[in-house]
Each structure stands twice: as structure tokens, then as C-alpha cells.
Amino acid sequence: DVVLTQTPSILSATIGQSVSISCRSSQSLLDSDGNTYLYWFLQRPGQSPQRLIYLVSNLGSGVPNRFSGSGSGTDFTLKISGVEAEDLGVYYCMQATHAPYTFGAGTKLELK
Amino acid sequence: QVTLKESGPGILQPSQTLSLTCSFSGFSLSTSGICVSWIRQPSGKGLEWLATICWEDSKGYNPSLKNRLTISKDTSNNQAFLKITSVDTADTAIYYCARSFTIAAIFDYWGQGVMVTVSS
Numbered sequence: 001d002v003v004l005t006q007t008p009s010i011l012s013a014t015i016g017q018s019v020s021i022s023c024r025s026s027q028s029l030l031d032s033d034g035n036t037y038l039y040w041f042l043q044r045p046g047q048s049p050q051r052l053i054y055l056v057s058n059l060g061s062g063v064p065n066r067f068s069g070s071g072s073g074t075d076f077t078l079k080i081s082g083v084e085a086e087d088l089g090v091y092y093c094m095q096a097t098h099a100p101y102t103f104g105a106g107t108k109l110e111l112k
Numbered sequence: 113q114v115t116l117k118e119s120g121p122g123i124l125q126p127s128q129t130l131s132l133t134c135s136f137s138g139f140s141l142s143t144s145g146i147c148v149s150w151i152r153q154p155s156g157k158g159l160e161w162l163a164t165i166c167w168e169d170s171k172g173y174n175p176s177l178k179n180r181l182t183i184s185k186d187t188s189n190n191q192a193f194l195k196i197t198s199v200d201t202a203d204t205a206i207y208y209c210a211r212s213f214t215i216a217a218i219f220d221y222w223g224q225g226v227m228v229t230v231s232s
Contacts, residue, residue: 035216037215037218041159048222054216054218055216060220092158092159094161094218094219096215096218099172100175100176101161102161103160104158105158106159
């Protein structure tokens, strides 16, 4: 199975600070069809996960544009440009290029 | 709007079969490109994809659960189902169902989740 390694595991930030989360894959996530099936999700405390980013860098419907995704191959980054209180929770990357789909272990974003 | 809601037995004993139902509205599992998946999360831990069923009845399973999983659907009643046989305490988790509209728009809507406890 593809292993996704997220760093850091815990991220402390102040409101308004810009932060980044790394997701590194044990295999290239570039599919033979030319797409890279890498996604980012946020799970707020007590809630279901919600999708933020699809196909590396595409913002999901209703997701604020302070979120952005980048990367290729095996290295990917989620950036939040100006953390807001509603952004606190656990962030997961996920890949769907290789079966079975796998998730990273998560990065907890908390207030400093 | 799109909604999904999971239901299950709440608690069951080791070796029993877990049956879960995902009832949804706002889309149809007969529409081209639509899939419904099951994902679980043990308390305080990460997410694990279990299985997916799509509009044309294709299915995918996580091999880590070997042959214990069966996913199915009832298109007429807007429901998807998951069965897990021979459960043990390691299957205790919150179980979510989620919609995908093509693999690009994967897991764009999630249910609220249902807690399942396996205990003797």
C-alpha cells in the first residue's frame, strides 16, 4: 500500500499566521492518465471530514481561497494563508492513484 | 441538496456480522460517475477506506480486510450497504459513508458517521 507521511503531526499557529503541511508519498501519485489523485481533507472536532482540495491544487466548492495545494510526484503541500479560528482541526491527505486508497496519519492544527 | 446518513446496530459481539446502511438524498446511484464509499475511524485515530460501489455496480475493497467485506446498493431506495463478517474489537470505530462524483470529485460529501462498538 502507498504510505503517506504528513509533517508536522501537530502545528501550533496564531490567528492570521500562514502555515504549511507536507504530505510525502512512498510512490509517485502521477497516474498513467496524466492526473495526480491527491486530496486534502479537514476534520473539525466532533465533525465528519470535509474535502478541501482535489487533484493536488483544485479548491473544493465553498472552500475559502486562503487554502491552496501544490506539489507533484511524491511531494505535496497544503498552505493556509492566514489561519482563522474555524480552520482548527485535523488535516488529512489522501491518495486515490493506487489501490487501496490511503490516508496520511493527520496533522492537528491548534491555536498557539 | 446532497445528504448522507449512516445507520447501524450500535453494539455487537465478536464474531458477529456488522450490517451498515447509508441512506442518501440529492443524487442517484444510477447516475453515471456516482459512487458511494465506506470509510472508518477508530476513536482518536486516522481514516481507513474500506469499500466503494459505483453506478454501474463496480466494486472495490480494501484488501487489508481480506474477504470480510461486502458492499451493495439499492438504487430504487437510495441506499448503500456494507457488511463486515467476523468482527472483533479492532472493528470498533465510527463508520462514514461518502459520495464521489467521478474520481476527481472524490468524497465530496460525507455522512455524519455512526459509532459501532464490538464488545463481549
